[in-house]
Amino acid sequence: MYEILLELADKLRSEGFKPDIIVGISRGGWFPARVLSDLLDNPYITSVGAEFYVGVYETNREPCLTQPIAVDVSGKKILLVDDVVDTGKSVVLIKKHLSQLGAKETKLLTLYFKPWSVIRPDLYGKETSDWIVFPWEVKETLSKLARKCKTTNESFETAISNLIKSGVSEELIDRFLKEQKTS
DSSP states (O other): HHHHHHHHHHHHHHOOOOOOOEEETTTTHHHHHHHHHHHTTTOOEEEEEEEEEEETTEEEEEEEEEEEOOOOSOEEEEEEEEEESOOOOHHHHHHHHHTTOOOSSEEEEEOOOOOOOOOOOEEEEEEOOSOOOOGGHHHHHHHHHHHHHHHHHHHHHHHHHHHHHHTOOOHHHHHHHHHHHHH
């Protein structure tokens, strides 16, 4: 992930875009926004939140703003950061929110971009159609998979196997499964 962020920071610099504020979309955008803050030597970082996903491959009908921006963005250049843009609906909502508050310019940067998204990021690391499990969401994904498998009678073992095939550490999965059993 860090290598992707290094490349994206270099692209931003080569384009001459210097954001006044880096805004991480809660929760997936927090980690990449923090790293970009460091790589771009820009300590002005904040977050904004929208809720859309409720489970693995499950969304609400429309996203809703859950955490409005807490700083003045009027007349500012914003770098809006997320881990992945999937449907793009949350980003559209957040960009509208920033525009209504007077943001001068907003660029969207994501680690991954799904080709069916209603919005294309200004900068992204990779395009993929795959489901992505980021290191910072393994435990949450396991919990959601367990709930989904219980309600749909799908095989939890198959779901775990697919996670391992996608690169999630078997040791980490075992650790979180043990935690779930003891809680």
